[in-house]
Amino acid sequence: MPTKQDLDDAELSVLLSKAEPPKSPQHVDDYILAYARTQAAASEHSSRWRFLAVSKSWLNQNWFSAVATISVAVVAVSLSFQNLVAPSVDEIALTSAAGRGVADFDVELDAPAGLRVQATQSLLSVNELSVEELSVAEEATPTLALKVDNANLPAVPESLALNDSPVLENSLREANLENSLSLTAAASSTTAVSSLERAEQSVAPNDAIAGIESLPTSGPDGDASTAAAVDTLSPSRRLAANAIGNGTARVVADELAQTRVAPSVASVASSASLPKEVGDIVVEELVAVGLVRSNPQAAGSPAAATRPGLDTLLAADAAAQQSLIEMLTRVLIGLDQNEIAMSAPLEELIAPLISAYNQLTDEPSISAAADRYRDVRLNFTAFELPESLAQMMEFLQALEYPEPR
């Protein structure tokens, strides 16, 4: 029911509506409608590009998220490309060597007659090898099949561990052994097979077996039988044998003494004080792969491969004999003697040189002699000499006890 106030308000509204206001003028209408059409056309054109405006406003508000997303995508793509590039064999080798050194490699052999030995022992420390020792290793390497066995890596003495890949690399470069000293252990499946094949070709199975069988056993009996032999060893070999200090170690030294790599291995063994078990395994391994032989003149030995040529040359050419004697005199005795009377047989002239070499008992003297030999060898053009002094002396020792002809 309407109140009096409502009625009064209704009366006022009626009165107000009766007062006819002026209408909107035509010119105002025209102006407003024309302006509205103009703006409508502009807005219709701009609406086509409105999505761009929306994108722009979104970027203004979320630029940080956009930048972060793009950055993550770029990093992911770059990492993917890096993973697609396979590392080279050299990179694998150096990476593997950097972690544990050559000494940590597991030697696995497919030797004949059940001589399959799997030992995880320290063989060589490249850090401690001299140049000529590395040269020996260079020749010996093809007969070794090195394989990384991460699961069975034992604790390695610090002195043998090669924890610094640059050191390894430098050593290799100094000895020019980058191409020959294969440390491609990480990718060794192929390399190991080929190396084993070469080892089998170069080592007669019977020789390896004979080498194993000829090894003295450790113990009191072994000590007695090898004591005399130790006295006849060269200085470095005696040093190694004495340092090892037990029967098996002496056996190791004795065996190593008859090989071309004896100085280096014996030196390492002596400095590291290898335990008895290690010594056993080292000998077994070296003999099995033909690197160490009880008979140094066994066929297939790298030293033996060069020996017949030099043997023949020395036997037939007196000038070659004289050159060799003069060169070794300068290296071992220090005399710069150019004229040596070759009245005596070659063996008699060599004997004092071997004696002089055996009297070198300390490492600095041995190292100095080796350095002198290396320098002289570089300038020696008469004929090809063995690469290291140790090889040379080994060769001369073989001449001292010539095989029956």
Next chain:
Amino acid sequence: MLGLLTKISDESLMLKYQQGDSRSFEKLYARHKHSLFAYLYRSHVDLSVIEEIAQETWVAIIDSAKNYRAAAKFKTYLYAIAHRKLVDFWRKNKFDYLVDRTDGNGESIVENIADTRSPSADAIDLSMDLLLALESLSKEQQQAFLLREEGFSRREIAVMTDTNEETIKSRIRYASTHLKRILEVQYAD
């Protein structure tokens, strides 16, 4: 009935114009141009000023069409703009602007209406007397009354004039009472 159902709302027309449909704006303009002009006329400004304020109001609607959102009735939106234009005009002229409404004798109707009884009251249209009486109100009371006559609720008027609903209610009541009293006095004789 069918025409009512198919009538497009003001808000829809405005949204269509936002998309570039100028015909929608023409329909919208046709719906509100006279009522807006009447509201401005009743607010007691000069005709030239009414045209100016009406034109500025519609131009403001057009310019802000791209940002328009149908959050409220379009009519409320339109009158709120017009009211602010009007208030700006008053403030610019320090509220002392008076429409020169003169009678046939050249005398001001406004000056006569407050304290003198019109000598020719019968000749003056009652509606015109009401318009003249509106001028005696304060601007706030006048706007509240006129906006209510345009159909806005007290809440909507409060929003448009930046006040609260109770204030608008009070202003409207005072305006009605004052206008009736003036008209009763004029026609008492």
